Amino acid sequence: MDTLNALLEGFGNALTPLNLMYACLGVLLGTAVGVLPGIGPAMTVALLLPLTYNVDLSSALILFAGIYYGGMYGGSTTSILLNTPGEASSVITAIEGNKMAKAGRAAQALATAAIGSFVAGTIGTVLVVLLAPTIADQVVKLGAPSYLAIMLLALVAVTAVLGSSKLRGSCSLFVGLAIGLVGAGTGQPRLTFGSPLLADGIDIVIVAVAIFALGEALWVAAHLRRRPLEVIPVGRPWMGKQDWQRSWKPWLRGTAFGFPFGAVPAGGAEMPTFLSYVTERKLSRNPEEFGRGAIEGVAGPEAANNASAAGTLMTLLAIGLPVTATAGVILAAMQSYGIQPGPQLFDSEPLLVWTLIASLFIANALLLVLNLPMAPLWASCCRSPGPTCTPASSSSPRWAPTRSTSSGWT
Amino acid sequence: MSTTKAQPPTAAAPVTIDRAQYGLAAFLAVVGGYVIYDASGLEPGFADDPLGQKAFPYAVGAALLVLGMLLTVATMRGDTPQSEEGEDVDLTQGADWFTVAKLIGVFAVNIVLVDFLGWAITGAILFAGCAGVLGSTTHLRNIAIGAALSVSTWYGFYVGLGVPIPPSILDGVL
Numbered sequence: 001m002d003t004l005n006a007l008l009e010g011f012g013n014a015l016t017p018l019n020l021m022y023a024c025l026g027v028l029l030g031t032a033v034g035v036l037p038g039i040g041p042a043m044t045v046a047l048l049l050p051l052t053y054n055v056d057l058s059s060a061l062i063l064f065a066g067i068y069y070g071g072m073y074g075g076s077t078t079s080i081l082l083n084t085p086g087e088a089s090s091v092i093t094a095i096e097g098n099k100m101a102k103a104g105r106a107a108q109a110l111a112t113a114a115i116g117s118f119v120a121g122t123i124g125t126v127l128v129v130l131l132a133p134t135i136a137d138q139v140v141k142l143g144a145p146s147y148l149a150i151m152l153l154a155l156v157a158v159t160a161v162l163g164s165s166k167l168r169g170s171c172s173l174f175v176g177l178a179i180g181l182v183g184a185g186t187g188q189p190r191l192t193f194g195s196p197l198l199a200d201g202i203d204i205v206i207v208a209v210a211i212f213a214l215g216e217a218l219w220v221a222a223h224l225r226r227r228p229l230e231v232i233p234v235g236r237p238w239m240g241k242q243d244w245q246r247s248w249k250p251w252l253r254g255t256a257f258g259f260p261f262g263a264v265p266a267g268g269a270e271m272p273t274f275l276s277y278v279t280e281r282k283l284s285r286n287p288e289e290f291g292r293g294a295i296e297g298v299a300g301p302e303a304a305n306n307a308s309a310a311g312t313l314m315t316l317l318a319i320g321l322p323v324t325a326t327a328g329v330i331l332a333a334m335q336s337y338g339i340q341p342g343p344q345l346f347d348s349e350p351l352l353v354w355t356l357i358a359s360l361f362i363a364n365a366l367l368l369v370l371n372l373p374m375a376p377l378w379a380s381c382c383r384s385p386g387p388t389c390t391p392a393s394s395s396s397p398r399w400a401p402t403r404s405t406s407s408g409w410t
Numbered sequence: 411m412s413t414t415k416a417q418p419p420t421a422a423a424p425v426t427i428d429r430a431q432y433g434l435a436a437f438l439a440v441v442g443g444y445v446i447y448d449a450s451g452l453e454p455g456f457a458d459d460p461l462g463q464k465a466f467p468y469a470v471g472a473a474l475l476v477l478g479m480l481l482t483v484a485t486m487r488g489d490t491p492q493s494e495e496g497e498d499v500d501l502t503q504g505a506d507w508f509t510v511a512k513l514i515g516v517f518a519v520n521i522v523l524v525d526f527l528g529w530a531i532t533g534a535i536l537f538a539g540c541a542g543v544l545g546s547t548t549h550l551r552n553i554a555i556g557a558a559l560s561v562s563t564w565y566g567f568y569v570g571l572g573v574p575i576p577p578s579i580l581d582g583v584l
Contacts, residue, residue, distance in 0.1 A: 050567070167484055168491060171438055171477050177470045178445050186463055191448050214517070217540070221513045222505040223493075224544060 007129055010354025014062065014362055022059045023359050026066020027366045033067070034074015041071030042325040043216055046208035049333055057337045058352050062359040064330050065313070069121060069363045071326070072309055073371050076113040076302055081106060089269030089305045092277045096290065096297030103293045111239045111372065112247045112295055113302040118368040119248075120255040120303035124310025125360045127259055128317070132346070132357075135318040139343035147342075150319060179207060204332040212329070247299040250280050254303030261304075262311025262323065269308040269324070276300035313360070316341060317353055428490045435481040442474025512543040528577050533560025 013019065033044045045064050052060050072089070079090040080097035093113065100109040142150075159169035182191045183201030192198040239247070257272035257279070280296040281287055290297055312323045320342030322328035334341050339349060346353055449467035493501050516539035524532045537556030538549060546552055567575050 165489075165491060167477070167480055167489075170473075171434070171481060174470055174473045174477060175438070175441065178441055178474065181445065181467055181470060188452050188463060190452065190463070190467060191445065218510055218513060221509045221544060222507065223500055223503070224506065224509065 003129060003133060006350055006354045007358060009351065010356070010358035011361075013058065013351060013355040014358040019059055019062050019355070019359065020362070022063045023066050023362050024366060026063040027070040027363050027370060029063075030067035030070020030072075031074040031077075031367070031370060032070075034071040035077050036074075040216075041067050042329055043212040044071070045326055045329045045333070046212040049204070049208060049329070049336070052333050052336045057334070057339065058355045060333060061330070061352070061356050062363075064333060065356060065360055066363045066366075068313075068326050068330070069306070069309065069360065070367055072306055073114065073117055073367050076117065076305070077110065077371075080109045080113065080298070089273055089308070090302075091270070092273040092301040093298055093305070095277070096294050099291070099293035100295065100298065101293075105293060105295075108239050108243050108295060109293075109298050112243060112299040114368060114371040115239075116247065116251040116254065116299045116303040117306040118364055119251045120258060120305075120307040121310060121364040121367075122361065123252075123255045124259050124262075124307040125357065125364065128310055128314040128360070129357060132314045132318040135314070136343045136346040139319055140347070142343075150321065153321070176207075204336060208329055208332060212325075243295055246295050250276070250296045250300035251303040253279060254300040254305075255307040257300075258304035258307030258309075259311045262308030263314050264311075269305050272304040272308050273301040276304040310360070317345060317356070319343065320345070426488055426490060428485060431481060431485040431491070435478045435485065438474050438478035438481065442471045442478060445471035445474065509543060513540065516540055516543060525576075526579060528564075528580050529575050530557075530561050530564045530577070530580055533557075533563065536560075 014023070029044060030041060033041060044067050048063070048067075051063070055063075075090040076093050076097070078084055079094035080101050083094050083098035097109045097113065100106065139146075139150075155173055159166065159173045178191070179202055182198055184190070184192065184199040185201060189199060254272070254276040257276045258269070261272040262269065277297055277300060280294070280300040281290045284290065284294060284296055286294075309324075312327050315321045315323055316327050316331060320331070320340065322331045331341055339345070339352075445467050449464045449471065452463045452467075454462055454464070516536060519539070520532045520536045523535070534553055534556035537559055538552040541552040541556075542549060564575055564577075
């Protein structure tokens with residue numbers, strides 16, 4: 001059992017005090033930014049990219065993976081308590097979750113979301129362990145033409161999936177490629193406007209911060225919500241026997257929907273959460289409850305959401321394709337260490353990969369512990385005023401020394 | 411993404427034309443045109459490089475020109491972008507350009523002053539300025555929070571990460 005040994009070695013590395021600290025920090029930060037208004041996981045990882053200048057790669061990845069998973073837990077909290085899904089993947093959760101909360105069942109909604117996320121995340125990560133090395137082995141056999149095809153697939157997939165308009169997706173894709181042209185990496189200066197500062201190209205950190213931090217701050221400023229949202233107060237999440245009986249099947253079905261969709265380059269989390277919702281409504285013994293706060297409608301989509309996140313990481317590790325914005329920024333972080341994520345990763349950096357996978361299990365367990373007893377605290381975070389959170393996110397030294405990280409594209 | 415206005419969802423209403431998109435289309439065309447112009451000045455590649463240095467920029471530039479045209483056509487047909495929603499984003503009202511302008515001003519002040527005053531000072535100004543622009547009224551408290559954040563990030567980078575950020579005017583104090 002090569003895989004098992006490698007995984008155990010990964011656990012050994014992930015459980016060192018330093019890495020465990022990064023995992024804790026990651027899930028705390030991730031949950032916080034998921035709950036806090038005005039800042040999301042992609043932006044947080046982008047703002048923390050300067051860490052990659054000095055922190056060990058495996059520690060940085062553990063931190064980022066924790067933020068990625070934590071952001072999803074936090075996102076479901078705001079969906080349920082505030083009816084404001086921070087991202088497309090938790091829109092479906094808000095439908096039934098907020099109805100449940102309004103009917104005084106916020107505790108059960110949060111519990112089924114948190115436990116469902118844990119179940120789905122754990123199963124999803126087990127599937128990553130089982131499938132990713134096999135897929136990587138297959139992909140390694142491919143030649144240069146296939147790599148080009150995969151790159152094109154990645155670009156097209158990101159263009160087609162992120163956002164509803166393919167035309168606007170293509171516009172940003174090609175503006176991005178134009179930014180990638182800047183520099184003298186090919187021997188002749190291209191698009192440098194004669195400035196030696198541009199000869200190294202434009203650092204990915206700068207692009208990421210410009211889009212996810214500055215762009216987001218300006219967008220929020222233009223459309224700032226002036227009246228505070230109503231937060232539904234909640235006690236400690238718990239579930240009765242009936243809630244468990246109604247939840248466990250949707251968790252498993254949601255996982256079955258979420259993982260494959262997350263792993264497919266054009267899948268994402270929106271489709272499986274929606275499919276899971278529709279399935280649960282069809283299979284439910286009391287379909288009239290749907291639309292009025294059915295626990296199945298929270299359990300299934302939340303599980304699908306987290307399983308798709310695990311699937312996303314499998315594609316990222318085994319093939320090197322980012323499927324979501326956060327995965328894209330994590331990919332950029334890996335590249336800034338001079339590591340090209342892709343099929344060779346399992347052979348060239350086995351310890352790194354398995355440490356990351358082990359840390360996913362740890363992050364998941366930490367999140368469950370963190371979210372169940374501390375839900376009332378996070379709920380009070382929802383009430384924090386937007387105007388103090390957004391500027392905090394824009395206040396990060398964004399002119400840290402640059403270092404050439406131009407990718408292999410130009 | 412940036413040049414959008416919140417349009418109320420109207421199904422049967424007459425075609426709404428989001429004129430701001432013409433600006434984006436023009437921007438795409440200008441970028442595409444410049445990419446092609448810049449590539450035309452490159453030296454041809456060597457014989458072992460069949461594609462040469464020009465091919466990729468030409469492709470990107472041409473695609474940008476085509477996309478600019480497509481966006482213009484789509485805009486004329488009444489295609490409007492979907493605005494990004496968020497926890498503290500309220501799309502029921504139009505864009506508040508005054509706040510955006512003030513925020514850009516705060517960013518610009520930071521860019522101008524950061525070399526001279528150093529991050530520890532401009533970071534505090536940046537935080538307090540942003541918070542004030544976005545509607546916070548507790549200015550003294552904001553300055554205190556901003557100063558604490560900027561000084562701690564400065565030390566965090568300098569000591570924790572070993573990335574020396576120039577102290578500028580506070581050289582010797584920090």
